[in-house]
Amino acid sequence: MPFLTIVGPIVGAVVVAIVTYLTSRPRMRAEVRKLEAESERTIAETTKILSEFRVRSSNVVGDNALPTGWYVTGARPEDYEFGVDTQVFRSGRASAFIQARPGAKEFASLAQAFKADAYRGKRMRLSAMLRTSNVANWAGLWLRVDDALHNVMAFDNTSDARSISGTQSWDRRDVVVDVPEGGASIRIGFILAGEGRVWCDDVEFEEVGLDIPVTRNIQGLREHPENLDFEAGAG
Structure with a gap:
């Protein structure tokens, strides 16, 4: 009984932490995407102007x-x-x-x-x-x-x-x-x-020579395409 008294709250806390992590991941990803979208929109608006x-x-x-x-x-x-x-x-x-x-x-x-x-x-x-x-x-x-x-x-x-x-x-x-x-x-x-x-x-x-890349719209882009068959799941 003492063992369960000690271990029970610990297990419960771990379960709560896992559930919180799993349920918050989509929300965290959504917030990150929102911030990225806002940043991209600001740059795009400035560029357009x-x-x-x-x-x-x-x-x-x-x-x-x-x-x-x-x-x-x-x-x-x-x-x-x-x-x-x-x-x-x-x-x-x-x-x-x-x-x-x-x-x-x-x-x-x-x-x-x-x-x-x-x-x-x-x-x-x-x-x-x-x-x-x-x-x-x-x-x-x-x-x-x-x-x-x-x-x-x-x-x-x-x-x-x-x-x-x-x-x-x-x-x-x-x-x-x-x-x-x-x-x-x-x-x-x-x-x-x-x-x-x-x-x-x-x-x-x-x-400059062609070995110097143009700078427009290359910041942060990956080197090659990826997940072209869509088998890697959702990001």
């Missing part, structure tokens, strides 16, 4: 002059300030920056646009060194190729795992796309979404 917004220049630059050759664009450029910083830079004597104003929403970008003629049929990489201070949402790079009617032919940005947030020292980010033969214009830029400040320096736009 960036790939579809029509370039609109802005004269809102605060007390600073824009870097030569660059213009301001974005969903709400009026919520941000832009300029050249001669105190903070990675190399040379200056960097460019985007600074959010209090209550900044959406995103803004410093960008360039140029003809695609010299780059058609090539794999091109946009890279830059970025530094951030108190970035609440994210900062990163983007690259877009349009046809003559301004339809998007190729696009990528670093709003995924390649984005930067918080306060980070200089770090490299890059975007790699194939420029279609029908490409007419190329737009490149760096972006700040939400509060904080981002600096950009040492921008490069260069051709």
